[in-house]
Amino acid sequence: MSERLKGFRVAILATDLFEESELLEPRKALDEAGATTVLIAPHPGEIQAVKHDKPTVKVKVDQTLADADPDKFDALLLPGGEKNADSLRKEPLAQDFARRIDQTRRPVAFICHGGWLLVSARLVKGRHLTSYQTIQEDFRNAGAFWKDNEVVLDGNWVSSRQPSDIPRFNQEMLSLFMDCLARSRKIA
Template sequence: MRDLSNLRVAVLVTDGFEESELIQPVQALKAAGAKVEILSTKQEQIQAFRHHDKGVTVAAEGLIDQANPDDYHAVLLPGGALNADMLRVLPKVQAFLKRVQETGKPIAAICHAPWELISAGLVQGRSLTSYYTIQDDIRNAGGKWLDQDVVVDGNWVTSRQPDDIPAFNREMLELFSRTAAATASTGTR
């Protein structure tokens, strides 16, 4: 088991997220000791979906508009078409992701979440995967889309869909553990 006890992870999400793509990665992160904070566009319960059907609700623990990306060591972007489509157009989400990328912190994105990376202008020259319906968006943004269960490119790990969560979680924990080790060795928060 990876030790992520030195890691603080921001989860950017709003209504319409794919339930398993938040719940299972967050459980994996917490099991490894990470401090996970769910940040949303509203400080209340946010609605999950299981593809087209409503799922559980999850409490937001903070607001994206008030969050400082420098306070986190990594970012998780759950999928869900509605979630990603609503978040991608928000200037604060774009700025948050740009800052995370500028500082080289790891980003884990699954399913439709790469839309947020596209809208933040970060995909040019990157190799990644996503839900198959947005492969043209990735290519049009200058990225290389790969039809694989998981793709790791530098500080990014991406996956296609809920079936890929085991591989996604494995690679996310591996990528985030390198940051956790660096954080522990330098004594940064």
């Protein structure tokens, strides 16, 4: 295990019916880089993963959204899964959490439908990003510049389209998070 992200805390916001690979693979990459990942959901217990809408594994929730303090985290990861993202975007606490992370320019990484929360939180206007292609109009209508690229970087954001993009997404996410950590250590 690497120590490149030692001391770096990443909040992962998700709920039932998240796309398994879009949470587990980035989380594994972060854990292997030495980051501390905390799975935050609207309810305690476990949340159900899916693979193309078919139930797979359940994953233990580390903290509820009501108990989570965005100021205790260095970055935010939003995995996809249409039903997961559609549920989270309606949660005022999730919207507030995302706003507080973004207002302080901490990194935000999202894949597939995960960015829907950022539309509902009114954070996407003027941002360059990507997502699953079927929701591109939601981003455009909210004022974002949507691109059909494997990965799009825009300041403190990194976004990706779908599970096949995960290797590149993980690489760019880790790079963004390491840059953020390096900057914070220079300031301290």
